[in-house]
Amino acid sequence: xxxxxxxxxxxxxxxxxxxxxxxxxxxxxxxxxxxxxxxxxxxxxxxxxx
Numbered sequence: 001x002x003x004x005x006x007x008x009x010x011x012x013x014x015x016x017x018x019x020x021x022x023x024x025x026x027x028x029x030x031x032x033x034x035x036x037x038x039x040x041x042x043x044x045x046x047x048x049x050x
Contacts, residue, residue, distance in 0.1 A: 011019065 009019075
């Protein structure tokens with residue numbers, strides 16, 4: 001059984017913009033890492049995680 005806690009952040013416009021930029025940057029990094037891992041997998045290289 002999974003449990004989830006949901007919270008609502010109440011922030012100002014400036015903080016909201018900074019959080020949005022952080023989320024976008026994090027998503028881009030995650031996508032790059034996944035792409036690199038896919039390339040390693042296709043090349044038959046070990047990913048280092050067992």
